[in-house]
Amino acid sequence: MRGAVTPMSKLSKAWRLLAAGATLALSAALVAAAPSGAAAQDEDTDTIRIATDQEVDTWNPFKARYVITYNTNLMTYDTLIRIGADGYEPVPGLATEWTESDDGLTWTFTIREGATWSDGEPLTAADVAYTYNLLIENQAIRDWNIDFAGNLVSAEAPDDTTFVLTLKEAAPAEVINRGIYIVPEHIWSTYPDPSADDANDQLPLVGSGPFRVSEYETDEFIRLDANENYWDGAPGFDEIVYDYYSEPDAAVAALETGEVDIVGALNPAQAEALGEYDHVTVNDTQGRRYVSLTINHGTVTQDGEEFGDGHPALKDPAVRLAMHTAIDKQALVDTVLDGSGTPATSLIPAIFEQWHWDGGEDLVEFDIDEANRILDEAGYEMGEDGIRTMPDSDQKLSFRFYQHADNTDYATVVQFVSEWWKQIGLEITPEPIEQTALNDLAYLGEFDVAFSGWGVGPNPTEQLGMHTCAVLPTLTDGSERSSENSYCNEEFDALHEQQKVESDPDARAELVRQQQQLLYSDNPVIWLYYQNNMEAYNSDKISGMTTQPTDGMVTGQEGFMWAYLTAQPAAESDEGGTPMWVWIAVGAAVVVILAAGGFLLMRRRSTADERE
Amino acid sequence: MSTDAKTLSPRAVTWARRRQATRRAWDAYRVQRSGMVGLVLLGAIVLLAIAAPLLVSPADLSVTQATGGRMDPPSAGFPLGTDTNGRSVLALVLWGSRLSLVIGLTATVVAIVIGTLLGLTSGYYGGWYGWFTLRFSDWFMVLPSLVVAIALLAVMGRSVVTTIVVIAIVSWSGTTRLVRAQTLTVKSRPYLERARALGAGDWHQMTKHLLPNVLPLVLASATLLVPSAILMESTLAWLGLGDPTVISWGSILNEASNQGAVSARAWWYLLPPGLAILLVVLSFMMCGRALEAVFNPRLRGESS
Numbered sequence: 001m002r003g004a005v006t007p008m009s010k011l012s013k014a015w016r017l018l019a020a021g022a023t024l025a026l027s028a029a030l031v032a033a034a035p036s037g038a039a040a041q042d043e044d045t046d047t048i049r050i051a052t053d054q055e056v057d058t059w060n061p062f063k064a065r066y067v068i069t070y071n072t073n074l075m076t077y078d079t080l081i082r083i084g085a086d087g088y089e090p091v092p093g094l095a096t097e098w099t100e101s102d103d104g105l106t107w108t109f110t111i112r113e114g115a116t117w118s119d120g121e122p123l124t125a126a127d128v129a130y131t132y133n134l135l136i137e138n139q140a141i142r143d144w145n146i147d148f149a150g151n152l153v154s155a156e157a158p159d160d161t162t163f164v165l166t167l168k169e170a171a172p173a174e175v176i177n178r179g180i181y182i183v184p185e186h187i188w189s190t191y192p193d194p195s196a197d198d199a200n201d202q203l204p205l206v207g208s209g210p211f212r213v214s215e216y217e218t219d220e221f222i223r224l225d226a227n228e229n230y231w232d233g234a235p236g237f238d239e240i241v242y243d244y245y246s247e248p249d250a251a252v253a254a255l256e257t258g259e260v261d262i263v264g265a266l267n268p269a270q271a272e273a274l275g276e277y278d279h280v281t282v283n284d285t286q287g288r289r290y291v292s293l294t295i296n297h298g299t300v301t302q303d304g305e306e307f308g309d310g311h312p313a314l315k316d317p318a319v320r321l322a323m324h325t326a327i328d329k330q331a332l333v334d335t336v337l338d339g340s341g342t343p344a345t346s347l348i349p350a351i352f353e354q355w356h357w358d359g360g361e362d363l364v365e366f367d368i369d370e371a372n373r374i375l376d377e378a379g380y381e382m383g384e385d386g387i388r389t390m391p392d393s394d395q396k397l398s399f400r401f402y403q404h405a406d407n408t409d410y411a412t413v414v415q416f417v418s419e420w421w422k423q424i425g426l427e428i429t430p431e432p433i434e435q436t437a438l439n440d441l442a443y444l445g446e447f448d449v450a451f452s453g454w455g456v457g458p459n460p461t462e463q464l465g466m467h468t469c470a471v472l473p474t475l476t477d478g479s480e481r482s483s484e485n486s487y488c489n490e491e492f493d494a495l496h497e498q499q500k501v502e503s504d505p506d507a508r509a510e511l512v513r514q515q516q517q518l519l520y521s522d523n524p525v526i527w528l529y530y531q532n533n534m535e536a537y538n539s540d541k542i543s544g545m546t547t548q549p550t551d552g553m554v555t556g557q558e559g560f561m562w563a564y565l566t567a568q569p570a571a572e573s574d575e576g577g578t579p580m581w582v583w584i585a586v587g588a589a590v591v592v593i594l595a596a597g598g599f600l601l602m603r604r605r606s607t608a609d610e611r612e
Numbered sequence: 613m614s615t616d617a618k619t620l621s622p623r624a625v626t627w628a629r630r631r632q633a634t635r636r637a638w639d640a641y642r643v644q645r646s647g648m649v650g651l652v653l654l655g656a657i658v659l660l661a662i663a664a665p666l667l668v669s670p671a672d673l674s675v676t677q678a679t680g681g682r683m684d685p686p687s688a689g690f691p692l693g694t695d696t697n698g699r700s701v702l703a704l705v706l707w708g709s710r711l712s713l714v715i716g717l718t719a720t721v722v723a724i725v726i727g728t729l730l731g732l733t734s735g736y737y738g739g740w741y742g743w744f745t746l747r748f749s750d751w752f753m754v755l756p757s758l759v760v761a762i763a764l765l766a767v768m769g770r771s772v773v774t775t776i777v778v779i780a781i782v783s784w785s786g787t788t789r790l791v792r793a794q795t796l797t798v799k800s801r802p803y804l805e806r807a808r809a810l811g812a813g814d815w816h817q818m819t820k821h822l823l824p825n826v827l828p829l830v831l832a833s834a835t836l837l838v839p840s841a842i843l844m845e846s847t848l849a850w851l852g853l854g855d856p857t858v859i860s861w862g863s864i865l866n867e868a869s870n871q872g873a874v875s876a877r878a879w880w881y882l883l884p885p886g887l888a889i890l891l892v893v894l895s896f897m898m899c900g901r902a903l904e905a906v907f908n909p910r911l912r913g914e915s916s
Contacts, residue, residue: 269872269878331676412697415675
């Protein structure tokens, strides 16, 4: 190369820079001005685009645990009984009606006639019996769903429209609320191992639901096609596409420009920003999630063997009560959630009005002085350094406070709570830990205070069941993870057995409230707040979505995806063009490039004699 | 001059010579405008960081005692607006300077000490030891530093100390090479042979002759290492890998982006910590480049 005069070497550096800059600017302009939703949108296809960031765990509906596959399964498959949109009441799904025998052990379902699989085969009671038999006979699937499947004895289909389920013990709430996805026998019986994670990987999936998963590209999109022959009426949209956005702010920006139609899990700032757009409707409603602080009040096995290394002071209910009294839950809701939530009392969020317990006269009110008084009375003396010590030793009340490292809300809560607890003479060492590691420590009992949080379903048994003595671990290695908070109280367990078989809703609700009251006064956990579900959608494009419950949420529905079945394309409006700011940005970029080019040219002239 | 030297003790002579060298270096530094600008900027920032406890009261940093609203735009009470908890962004940025500087400086010192030790011994002893240390530092040099730092933090947990250690681990290797090269050139000079002939041991040679000769270079490279350490700290904190219980510029940015400051167009929440990082990095770079030019005359421009 050296010495050879090629045209390239004659081209000056400035010109090459200019050319490169111009190319860049041009391509940026083209990309920005290209029609949004570049994935070749057919004009005739009505699509709902939903932003997501969660990977798919498995297409096997019996093993799926993620929210994303919960949603796609609910759309691809039917369940016998749906959870209603008004107030989480049971409503007919594939079963038009159902009856329970007097002893509650035999359930007879009438299966809907005229339902078909997406490949055209008819759906009969035999498919339902096949599905429930997978739960009974396939060991791996049974283990995976043991809390429900363990109680099943037999599943039979005497004729095409009748399905009979037999139980070991009566469990009406479980049978009604447990949505089992009915799968097609003629497909599934060909699978060598129906319990394998990849057993059902052939797309499109065959199901009987209003949509079905037809295409999936990892980290790009999931496409679901509408079932035009759905027995409950064809959906209004032709397809639903989950688009992957790794950054929440990118998803918000995409909703602003119309590239995506529904974005869930917003934070207050995002919800506020989106509220200023005419085509966006922000939906800020009660959620199903609670955030709590688990206090290590002593982890024990079923045999009473203690394990873990929790601080001894936390075994004292007075200390736990003082800690509870020194937390201003309303302040947390106001600042951390910007008011989009409610202070929590117990483990069933307020959205489930029929089960929720509001604290009544036992409600603990925020009062730092009262908290200090409780600790003084219990004999924890304040040292000169402002930290209390145990009544019988010099051990300081110094607690480790573990938070999920990836959760910024929790990091803010930690700052608040630490400041309050410091005022009552506790020394707090906050430590952010990865979620998996934190769970490991929590189940090993090697913590003092740790964050926890659950999305609660409409059946309270699920959450209450995690607080019974029966699920305490038998080993101390932290491998058995059915018990939440190591809670064990005989009185609570007795109430739990009663509510499980109580078929009168009001009587059951009363029992469930008593259970929560017990939990609240024993105080193994401090429930902080119920987080609102904040979501936003493009109301210029979608209308008529049924929320759950009434005036409730669109994303995060339970038991059936009402919103997507009922969504209708809104009347056409003149949206979809390139937004004005793109043109302004492109113009500005061109001006900058031209100016830079001019500058370089001038420089080149002025230094021409010095070069070469 | 010569009469003075005769009456002075050898130690005094040494000191006089050092003073003279320092003055010469200062003269060479002073004439570089960017270096002086950097120095003044840096001085101001360090002063502010030291004075931060006087300017910012603990109440300004307390979330429970915050008086502002959620992400309020700049106003008379809050010149740079407020964060999500209603605290003044100005107070946070001022306070954050302390941690950013401390982490940047400490990590650099640790990295420089490791690098100088290994480089000096590697160049001095040579042989298989020299070969081994050189390959060892090469190995660290080719590791992608951010990836290694993220992995290490995930394993070691998040705290200020681990952040410092991790940054030092990923940034010591360049110094080793630099020091080793300089050691090799100094080692081959005749006066070291003379010293050896006079019976100087390894320790004496390394501490009295080699180290003073490599130190200026180390100083220049340290000044250039600090900004990269600060950037690394901010990057890690911004990625959410810092200690979230302390305030640094990176952690302010992390909280801002997590709380949706981008969507809310809260520029006052994002820009100040970003500009602060830029300013510190810039002033360190200016000082470092100027220092480099002082100790390496070949880099000195004619006009300056």
